[in-house]
Amino acid sequence: MSPESVFPALETLLPRVQKPIQYVGGEVNAVVADWDAAQVRWALMYPDAYEVGAPNQGVQILYEVLNEAQGVLAERTYAVWPDLEALMREHDVPQFTVDSHRPVGAFDVFGLSFSTELGYTNMLTALDLAGIPLLARDRVDGHPLVVAGGHAAFNPEPIADFIDAAVLGDGEEAVLRISEIVQEWKSAGEPGGRAQLLVNIAASGVAYVPAFYDVEYLEDGRIRRVIPARSGIPWRVAKHTVMDLDEWPYPKAPLVPLAETVHERMSVEIFRGCTRGCRFCQAGMITRPVRERSKVGIAEMVDRGLAATGYEEVGLLSLSSADHSEIAEVTTYLADCYEDSQTSLSLPSTRVDAFNIDLANELSRNGRRSGLTFAPEGGSERMRRVINKQVTEDDLIRTVATAYGAGWRQVKLYFMCGLPTETDEDVLQIARLAREVIRVGREVSGRRDIRCTVSIGGFVPKPHTPFQWAAQLDHESTDARLAKLRDAIRTDREYGKSIGFRYHDGKPGIIEGLLSRGDRRVGRIIRTAWERGARFDGWSEHFDFDRWAQAASDALADESVDLDWFTTRERQHAEVLPWDHLDSGLDREWLWEDWQDAIDEVGVEDCRWHPCSDCGVCDQLGTEIQVGPTDLGLPEIRVSALA
Amino acid sequence: MSRKPPRDYVAPVQRFRLRYAKRGRLRFASHRDFQRAFERALRRAGVPMAYSAGFSPHPKISYANAAPTGTASEAEYLEIGVARECAADQLRAAIDAALPPGLDIVDVVEAQTSDFAARLQASRWRIVLAGLTPAEVAGPVAELLSRPECLVERLTKNGVRQFDVREALLEARVAPAPNGAEGCAILTVVLRQATPAVRPDDVLAALRSVAPAPVADGWQQPPPQVTREQQGPLAEGGVTDEVMIGDPLAADREAT
Numbered sequence: 015m016s017p018e019s020v021f022p023a024l025e026t027l028l029p030r031v032q033k034p035i036q037y038v039g040g041e042v043n044a045v046v047a048d049w050d051a052a053q054v055r056w057a058l059m060y061p062d063a064y065e066v067g068a069p070n071q072g073v074q075i076l077y078e079v080l081n082e083a084q085g086v087l088a089e090r091t092y093a094v095w096p097d098l099e100a101l102m103r104e105h106d107v108p109q110f111t112v113d114s115h116r117p118v119g120a121f122d123v124f125g126l127s128f129s130t131e132l133g134y135t136n137m138l139t140a141l142d143l144a145g146i147p148l149l150a151r152d153r154v155d156g157h158p159l160v161v162a163g164g165h166a167a168f169n170p171e172p173i174a175d176f177i178d179a180a181v182l183g184d185g186e187e188a189v190l191r192i193s194e195i196v197q198e199w200k201s202a203g204e205p206g207g208r209a210q211l212l213v214n215i216a217a218s219g220v221a222y223v224p225a226f227y228d229v230e231y232l233e234d235g236r237i238r239r240v241i242p243a244r245s246g247i248p249w250r251v252a253k254h255t256v257m258d259l260d261e262w263p264y265p266k267a268p269l270v271p272l273a274e275t276v277h278e279r280m281s282v283e284i285f286r287g288c289t290r291g292c293r294f295c296q297a298g299m300i301t302r303p304v305r306e307r308s309k310v311g312i313a314e315m316v317d318r319g320l321a322a323t324g325y326e327e328v329g330l331l332s333l334s335s336a337d338h339s340e341i342a343e344v345t346t347y348l349a350d351c352y353e354d355s356q357t358s359l360s361l362p363s364t365r366v367d368a369f370n371i372d373l374a375n376e377l378s379r380n381g382r383r384s385g386l387t388f389a390p391e392g393g394s395e396r397m398r399r400v401i402n403k404q405v406t407e408d409d410l411i412r413t414v415a416t417a418y419g420a421g422w423r424q425v426k427l428y429f430m431c432g433l434p435t436e437t438d439e440d441v442l443q444i445a446r447l448a449r450e451v452i453r454v455g456r457e458v459s460g461r462r463d464i465r466c467t468v469s470i471g472g473f474v475p476k477p478h479t480p481f482q483w484a485a486q487l488d489h490e491s492t493d494a495r496l497a498k499l500r501d502a503i504r505t506d507r508e509y510g511k512s513i514g515f516r517y518h519d520g521k522p523g524i525i526e527g528l529l530s531r532g533d534r535r536v537g538r539i540i541r542t543a544w545e546r547g548a549r550f551d552g553w554s555e556h557f558d559f560d561r562w563a564q565a566a567s568d569a570l571a572d573e574s575v576d577l578d579w580f581t582t583r584e585r586q587h588a589e590v591l592p593w594d595h596l597d598s599g600l601d602r603e604w605l606w607e608d609w610q611d612a613i614d615e616v617g618v619e620d621c622r623w624h625p626c627s628d629c630g631v632c633d634q635l636g637t638e639i640q641v642g643p644t645d646l647g648l649p650e651i652r653v654s655a656l657a
Numbered sequence: 658m659s660r661k662p663p664r665d666y667v668a669p670v671q672r673f674r675l676r677y678a679k680r681g682r683l684r685f686a687s688h689r690d691f692q693r694a695f696e697r698a699l700r701r702a703g704v705p706m707a708y709s710a711g712f713s714p715h716p717k718i719s720y721a722n723a724a725p726t727g728t729a730s731e732a733e734y735l736e737i738g739v740a741r742e743c744a745a746d747q748l749r750a751a752i753d754a755a756l757p758p759g760l761d762i763v764d765v766v767e768a769q770t771s772d773f774a775a776r777l778q779a780s781r782w783r784i785v786l787a788g789l790t791p792a793e794v795a796g797p798v799a800e801l802l803s804r805p806e807c808l809v810e811r812l813t814k815n816g817v818r819q820f821d822v823r824e825a826l827l828e829a830r831v832a833p834a835p836n837g838a839e840g841c842a843i844l845t846v847v848l849r850q851a852t853p854a855v856r857p858d859d860v861l862a863a864l865r866s867v868a869p870a871p872v873a874d875g876w877q878q879p880p881p882q883v884t885r886e887q888q889g890p891l892a893e894g895g896v897t898d899e900v901m902i903g904d905p906l907a908a909d910r911e912a913t
Contacts, residue, residue, distance in 0.1 A: 021682070029727050029880040034685040042697070042757050270697055272683065272690045272757070324697030324755070356714060382712040 016049040017120040020110045027101040035273045036064035037098065039112035042270035043322060045077070046113070047087035053200055054193045056080050056088040057111055057121040057158065059140060061133035062552065064112075067092040068269060069277040071331070072127045072164060075264040076185050086193045089113035089121075093136040094143070096549060096556075102143055109143035118144040122196055124158040125189070126177075128166035131529035132522075132552035134173055137162075138544040141176065148541065150178050150225055155207045161192065161221065168253070168300050169477040169593040172529050172536035174224035178212060181221045182596060183253030183300070184286070186262050191220045213246070222251040222596060229534055229592075235575040237533060237590040252597040253300065255637045259286060260311040267322040279327035279360070282315045283307065284344070288333035289639075291402045291618050291627075292391065293608060294430065296476035297333055300598045302631040304622060305640040309340040309347070313648055316348060320357060327358045336365040336373055337622075339642035345376050350651045353380070364389035364428065366405045371416045385424040385467075386417050393429055393444035399615040400435055402608075407447065411454055414466075418455040424465045425451060431496055432473040432487035432520070435613060441495050444468060445502035445513075452509040467514035468503065470496060472523035476530050478598040480608035482591060485584040486527045489559075492520030521559035525551065527581040528566065533592035536580065538569035599637075601630030669707035669717055669738025672768035673748060674906055679730045683759030688723035691760065695735075698755035704748065705741040721774050722888065725856055730885035734777065734905065736768060769912035776905040777850055779827060781887040782857045784844040785834075788875025794831045794842040797868040802829060809862040818853065822863035825855035827891075828900045840875075847900045849891075857883045 028034035049055070058077055060067030067073065073090065080088035089111035094102065102108070108117040118124055118140065126137055138148055141160070147153050150160065162170050163181040170180035181188045195218060199211050206213070216223035226247045230238040242249060256262055268280050285306040288298040307315075316328050328348075335341065341361075348359050359377045366388045374386055390405050392398040398405055414425050429444050448468050455464045472492055475481045487495075496517050503513050528536060540548075543565035550556040566577040585591065587606055594602070604627075608618060618627050622641055632638055679686065686694070696716060699706055708714035717738030724730040745765040753762040786794060801807055807823040828847040835843070846860050865876050892901035904910075 025682070026879045028685055033687075034727065035683075035687065035690050038682040038685050040683055040757050040759060042694075042701075270694075272686050272694050274689065274693070278693075321701065324700035326696075326700070356708060356716075380712075 017116050019115040020107055020117060021115040023105060023107045024102075024110065024115060027098065027105060027107065030101060031098045032095060033273060036092070037094070037112060038272075039115070041068070041272065042324075043267040044113055044269060045081045045088075047081055047089070049087065049114070049116070051085075052087035053085045054087075054123070054196045055121045056086070056123045056125055056189070056193075057091050057118045058088050059091045059093075059118075059124065059126045059137075061093050061126055061128065061136040061140065063095060063550070064092040064271070064273060065275045068271045068273070069275045069281075070127065070129070071265070071281055071283060072129070072185065074269055075262075076125070076127075076189050077269075078264050078266060079186050079262075080189055080193065083190055083193060085197060089116065091118055091140065093133075093140065093550065099139060099143065099549075108145055109140045119146055119158065121158050122200075123161055123192065125161045125163060127185075128162055128164035130552060131166045131172070131526055133166075134529060134540050135544045135548040135551055137173070137176065138541065139549060149175050151175075153178070153208065155204070157208065159196075159208075159211070159215075163188075165296060165300065166530075168296070168596060168598055169530065169532075170222065170224065170596075171229075171534050171592040172532040172540060174534045175537040175541075177224065179215055179221040179223045181254065182251065182598070184256040185254070186256050186264070188220055188254045191218070195220070216248075217246050219248050219251060223247075224534075227595065233574070235573060235579065237592060239590060240592075240595045250595050250597045252635060253599060255303075255599075255635055256286070257305060257637060257640065259283070259305050259307040259640075263311060263315050266315075266318060268319055268325075270323045270325070277329070278325075279329050280319045280323050280325040281329045281331045282312055282319060283331045284312050284335060284338050284341075285332045285641075288337070289621050290334060290337070290404075291608075291620060293400070293402045293480040293612050294391070294433065294473055294476075295333075296479050299479045299600060301333070302599065302629065303637050303639045304337075306338055306340075306642055308642065308644045308646060309344045309648055310644070310646045312344055313347060313351075317351075326356060327360060329360045329362055331362065334365060335361045336367075336370045340644065341373060342369075343648070345373050347648050347651065349376050349379055366390055366410050366413050368413055368416050371413065371420060374417075374422075375420050383421045383423065385426055386422050387426040387428060388413065389428040390447070391428065391430050392433060392440070393442070393447060394440040396615060397433060397436060397440045397443075399617060400612050401430075401433055402612070402617050404617055407450075410447070411450060414451050415454045415458045418459040418464055423463070424467065425455070426467045426469060427451070428469050428471070430473040431470050431499075431517070432492050432523070434481055434484040436487070438495055438498055441499050442502055444470075445499055445506070448503065448513045449506060449509045452512045462512075465512050465514060467516060470499075470515075470517040472518065472520050474523050474527045474530055477591070477593045478600055478605075480605050480612055482531065482605065483585040483587070483589075483609055486524065486581045487520070488578075488582050489520030489524050492523070496520075518554070522551075522554070522557055524577070524581050525557075525559065525562045528562075528577060531592070532580050535570065535573060535575065539566045542569045597634065599629075599631035599634045601628065601634070604629050667707060667740060670740060671742055672736055672738050673743070673745060674734060674736050674766050674768050674773060674909060675749075675752070675762055676764040676906065677733050677735070678761045678763050679724065679728075679733060679759070680761065681729070681759045683757065684729040685727055686760070687726040688720070691723070692718075692720065694757065694760060698752055698760075699737070702751040702755040704737070704752065705739050705743070707738040707740040722777055722780075722850060722854065724885050725858070728857065728883045728885065731763070732780070732885050732888040734773075734888065736773065764906060766906045766909045767913055769909045773905065773909075776890045776908070777888055778891045779847055779849050779889070779900070779902055780885050781845065781847050781902055782860075783884045783886050784846065784857055784861070785882040786842045786844060786875060787838075787879050787882075788840065789842045789873060790840050791831050791833050791842045793873060793875065794844055794864070797864040798829045798831055798844070800867045801826070801863055804867070807863045807867065809859050809866065811856075811859060811862070813853065820853070820855050820859050822855055822859050825849045825851055826860060829860070845886075847902065857881075
């Protein structure tokens with residue numbers, strides 16, 4: 015029987031909260047599914063505020079894929095802000111889905127997509143509001159399966175106590191496989207209850223079930239080994255890889271929220287994976303190999319998506335969009351199609367070369383040329399060799415000169431601070447580079463009102479990257495280094511006023527580092543911090559470093575490890591890492607050699623244009639690089655119906 | 658190198674005035690939320706909108722007197738300019754189909770007259786007070802109507818402002834719930850349009866301020882449900898003492 019909607023109770027609370035529209039659903043293209051006709055029901059959560067979560071591509075894709083499947087339905091839920099959380103607790107309103115306002119506890123599967131580890135405390139709030147026990151071991155028959163996915167799920171150990179399972183890699187096929195397993199188990203009368211269902215899932219290899227693995231520790235606090243706790247459970251769990259993106263043209267009808275969100279545009283994923291080999295980049299390591307959507311597939315998705323949404327802007331998404339083998343043809347084609355239709359195209363790409371400017375020029379044929387973003391990531395040539403960002407200073411200066419020459423007024427440069435082997439001098443090079451950018455920019459444009467904004471992010475070492483062994487820079491050193499850089503920019507009389515400087519302090523990065531490379535002991539810290547009020551840790555106005563640091567020291571009081579041990583400590587080759595039993599396809603020895611090459615400032619080439627460097631992914635997972643050019647021609651250019 | 662906007666301004670060939678409703682859960686949409694939803698619906702519906710000139714062209718839409726966030730409405734109005742000739746009934750059907758359920762186009766008339774905004778002189782609001790009896794509401798209503806002035810304060814984006822509710826309040830009536838529900842009062846008020854606007858929640862604040870102490874919880878819990886039922890010109894005469902609000906689209910309809 016269908017559970018009752020909580021909307022009548024929620025409705026009386028909504029006049030008392032900020033931006034109530036985010037809680038009512040009713041988005042264009044939201045699916046109204048028949049509860050009773052489905053046997054497997056998913057509640058999908060993006061564990062952040064609606065304005066961040068609603069545009070998330072991962073959730074939108076799985077929402078459609080699941081709702082298209084026979085006998086399966088999916089609804090969505092997001093983190094509620096503290097004002098509504100307090101009222102929901104006061105009036106006993108449970109965590110609800112925005113589609114039909116059903117209680118999350120009534121679903122079979124509660125799936126959470128973690129793009130970042132900073133959503134962990136929001137998961138605990140949602141579980142608690144849903145009436146689902148926080149600890150997986152306390153759950154009984156009738157409680158939903160709590161399944162984590164997204165990039166953070168490649169090391170789910172810090173949340174191992176709270177989740178029932180984790181899916182690694184692409185979710186499209188994995189959620190369908192899990193749905194099948196749940197459906198079979200329910201049709202058979204739920205033999206063995208929830209516990210047997212988890213065994214079925216673990217044994218199939220579709221997901222990692224942390225409860226079926228034991229972690230043993232050495233006396234010094236390092237991990238001794240991680241082993242299956244029972245027979246029939248795989249030693250390692252591998253990631254999922256979807257091949258042929260053209261077979262997965264999702265989302266076909268993207269959601270159009272009524273509430274304002276962080277991305278007021280439609281997105282089309284033009285390829286998945288990246289083999290540029292930037293050593294800091296977890297996304298580029300765990301999403302290999304590169305799989306391109308064909309140019310025809312892209313054109314169809316843009317056309318169909320715009321008709322279904324009415325959006326004014328389309329973003330062509332990927333980890334490095336200018337790298338698509340047919341990108342020039344695609345951008346020219348789309349620019350022609352939508353020339354007179356008040357539809358703009360954007361290419362969030364940060365490649366530092368002239369080709370990128372050509373693309374940007376093409377996409378802004380009719381629009382204002384305001385700003386372009388490039389990501390040299392490292393300030394000095396040496397630093398860029400360490401991180402394998404193969405851009406020389408000459409490349410960069412030539413590129414920005416082309417940009418200013420083509421009428422762009424502002425260039426944004428993105429760098430990281432705290433990279434392995436980095437010194438003050440490496441970071442101060444950023445100031446010199448920015449001055450050179452302005453000097454050349456004024457020269458080629460003949461204007462003094464051009465600007466350059468330097469934006470700095472703190473480096474956080476991530477699992478399944480060559481830097482997974484690296485020491486994270488402590489927050490005091492990060493802040494001191496950035497203060498020197500700020501002074502170097504501000505005190506420049508000739509160019510300082512043309513250079514903007516944006517950065518964040520180093521403290522949030524330390525907690526992100528703890529949650530990224532932590533093991534199961536970190537779960538106690540997360541729970542303690544959450545009990546003391548940690549929520550929305552990705553929001554600076556809610557994040558409280560001292561609360562986390564205190565939670566870490568209290569939760570680890572009886573352990574030989576502490577916050578520094580998890581973050582600023584360099585790991586050795588022999589150490590068992592918490593995620594070593596989770597298989598991203600990358601060969602551990604290849605990662606180690608790449609780490610050594612980083613220290614030696616040796617580069618590694620992109621396997622799309624150079625021979626395979628044996629990272630291990632394709633051999634291990636039976637995948638292959640899928641890039642064009644394709645031989646299918648694009649459809650005839652027709653004037654858009656919207657013109 | 659300086660670049661020139663690619664487009665010159667093209668005057669709309671036709672203008673249409675639309676009456677729309679904001680119902681149910683979508684009453685929680687703010688006016689900005691509605692604007693985005695409406696502009697996207699126009700694009701999905703393929704309405705040939707006229708655009709402003711420049712690097713960032715905007716569709717020609719004028720909005721009038723939006724109801725506050727959280728308030729439902731049966732009588733919101735806006736005007737659009739189109740670049741190609743359209744038929745009013747086809748526009749109504751196409752835009753209504755493209756809008757999410759809860760945002761509904763009620764009426765479309767081609768604009769034939771000027772001074773449309775000036776015809777939106779007053780609104781009739783229906784306020785459901787589910788926690789009060791008609792008798793509990795009637796006393797404060799009579800008291801408020803007997804006063805020459807009643808000031809309330811509200812926080813606006815320009816800081817705390819004072820409003821004279823009595824000056825804008827043309828009529829206030831109390832009735833029991835039509836379904837006979839006990840302990841529920843229906844308050845209907847007519848408010849004159851002014852800048853800045855006196856809103857239904859200002860009326861409720863004024864009523865609380867003149868209600869006998871202690872003020873009943875029912876004025877705030879459960880939250881009053883407010884619906885704008887009518888908006889338009891104040892009509893002369895009439896056989897009863899009720900204030901009459903006319904159809905603001907009547908002049909355009911007659912001229913068509």
